[in-house]
Amino acid sequence: MLYDFFKFMAFKMDAEKAHELSIKALSNFPLAMADAFGGDIEDLKKYQVKLNSMNWSFPVGLAAGLDKNAKAINFFSRIPFGAVEVGTVTPLAQIGNDRPRLFRYIEEESLRNCMGFNNDGAEKILRNIQASDRVGKILGVNLGKNKTTSAEEAHLDYLKLFKTFKDHCDYLVINVSSPNTPGLRDLQRHESMREIFESLEDERKTCRTPLFIKISPDLPLDSLEGIVSLASEFKLSGIIATNTTIMEDRGIGGVSGKLLTEKGRLVRERLLEIMKDTPELDFIGVGGISNFSDVWDFWKSGGKACQIYSSFIFQGPSVLQDIKSGIDEKLKVNDLNNLEELFKNIKDCH
16 A cells, blocks of 8 residues: 555656655665565575575565665665665766656556666765665675777776675676667677676686676577577676567667566576576576566576566565465465475476
């Protein structure tokens, strides 16, 4: 009921203005807001997800983009997210693209954004992270290059960001898949990704912070095997799929939410099939995941940890409680005690 009123008021405003005011409220009153929206889940062992590189207290995390500047970590860590990913952060602050740049498709529970990596820059975001209290929750930082940085020098931005955040979070994400920074998606070419990973090699020899790459849903399916091979070659921790999708009939920018569900599912299923040969790589699913049914499909395909963004905007914290209820029901009907048992027996579960 509380979120319904919150959403009713917010959706009367410009989408980005509502977002800014929401983050300000969550930042200023994190504990009160978390309590008002139901608080966290107590039975951590029951819902814990164990990956190769880290353990999440719940199988659903917050995707990057919602808390760009790491201002509301204290709130998001106190509701049932298993992990919180902030950013995208660039080395220098940048204002992003011209407004309006965030649009709602209410009936389709989807968003389109052409933000352009607007953020306060690495230095300020690091201070926000250091000042936060995430009560033991997993924290990820999503990294991107500045708009003014050329493709030839992009690896230097990622190296600078890696050095800045590697000791202050639980995992890092190389973002080369947003459609809103000119030329960024070109960095998904194997030779460009190779240059980025090679630039990080020396730092990673003395750093155990897990490193992921986030990819676009618009890549040809036949290119995914090469990305998995590259991730394995450079001993990345895993892959996150997918970012937003381009839908030219909707306008410029990237579309998220239910309009992305089918495309995101196809890419994830193909990646999970390929990654059966690379069990050392973790996989985090994101893009169009809106309910327990979507999560269940992801698990049946071989996934474990996933993220949401748009569904949180449209449904609020209740989406997490609904997923929790779905988990409880699956554990009950299959006579299982926790998610670890469910994943071991997933082929036989119904």
